[in-house]
Amino acid sequence: MSNNLDIPVVPPSSEERLSERELIDYRSLRESLIDWSLNIGKNPDRAEGYAYDTVRARANRLDIFYRWVWDQEDGYTATVTHEHADEYMRELAYGDSSDTHKANVQKAIKMLFKWRHHQHGDDLWDPDMSFSGRTSTQPRDFLTREERTQIREAALEYGSTPHYKSLDPEQRREWKAYLAQRYEKPIRAVGKDDFARANGFKIPSLVWASLDAGLRPIEVERATVQWVDVENSLLRIPQEESSKNRDNWTVSIQERTARMLGEWLDERGLYPKYRNSDELWLTREGNPYGSSALKYVLNRLCEIAGIPTENRQMSWYAIRHSVGTYMAREEGLAAAQSQLRHKSELTTMKYDNAPVEDRRDALDRMG
The missing domain is CATH 1.10.443.10 (Intergrase catalytic core)
Structure with a gap:
């Protein structure tokens, strides 16, 4: 590292889990990340780094995140994915840590993917859920x-597409042009099989x-x-x-x-x-x-x-969250836990929330 400040590169909890070869690889990764964060990470175009205390705190949170990934993958890996990050944040959302901690962890992971984007050309991370630092949100949205x-x-x-035989010659030419672009093949090569495939x-x-x-x-x-x-x-x-x-x-x-x-x-x-x-x-x-x-x-x-x-931040988890919400309402938390494959019932408790309209109906019945 070009910076000599005493940010732990490989904390003992990680070092004891790694073989010699894995340790060398992880140390190299961490050194590069910390160095980049301190010197240019905040604004790479202007070579402006994050504050030392910020990097120290985020480096610690990222080390914990990496160890979590190793648990999921049954062993060391230097490659973390957006799916890893989304699932980790989801577990935190259902946990007992403070909203501020959840927000800070998310910022750290965003910094990690920003480094991977700048250094390796990887995609930036667009989280499936967000935290304000004061109030954690439910997953971004779910389907009614x-x-x-x-x-x-x-x-x-x-x-x-329409059935091949239902089209007149002009319509067929238009649909063939569409399918040629869709399947990246010459128009003359588009046939009935491509219509069936669509x-x-x-x-x-x-x-x-x-x-x-x-x-x-x-x-x-x-x-x-x-x-x-x-x-x-x-x-x-x-x-x-x-x-x-x-x-x-x-x-x-x-x-x-x-x-x-x-x-x-x-x-x-x-x-x-x-x-x-x-x-x-x-x-x-x-x-x-x-x-x-x-x-x-x-x-x-x-x-x-x-x-x-509009004003909804939809992701594939919107489907999953709808399953949990309505399964919990119809069959209870035990059924939702099994259907969603939650290891802990505490994770499923997030879905134990009667909707506003149900609560309003209950008040009407209560008089």
């Missing part, structure tokens, strides 16, 4: 019952499964064909693929969702990008769905459904 139905129906319309079951199965199971972005990314039990209308998430890597989970889904997943499994085998892969869903580019891709899908679904998003 009506909106859940609208999103489910919009998934059937998402990216769809009306496929990938997006409906992904969205409907998430509406039932409250899938986290990392779970959508990790989902495999082995998760799907169509006959029993279940998702079976094995220990090694669950988001917490601690338990096997059996998650209920509706029969119509199971049928949609079954249709997708039949269709999925037709596409070359899936033939050597167990991933349940891949993007058009052949990559697993991450938070950004899922956020785009949700925004498009809201557009199709006519759901206003």
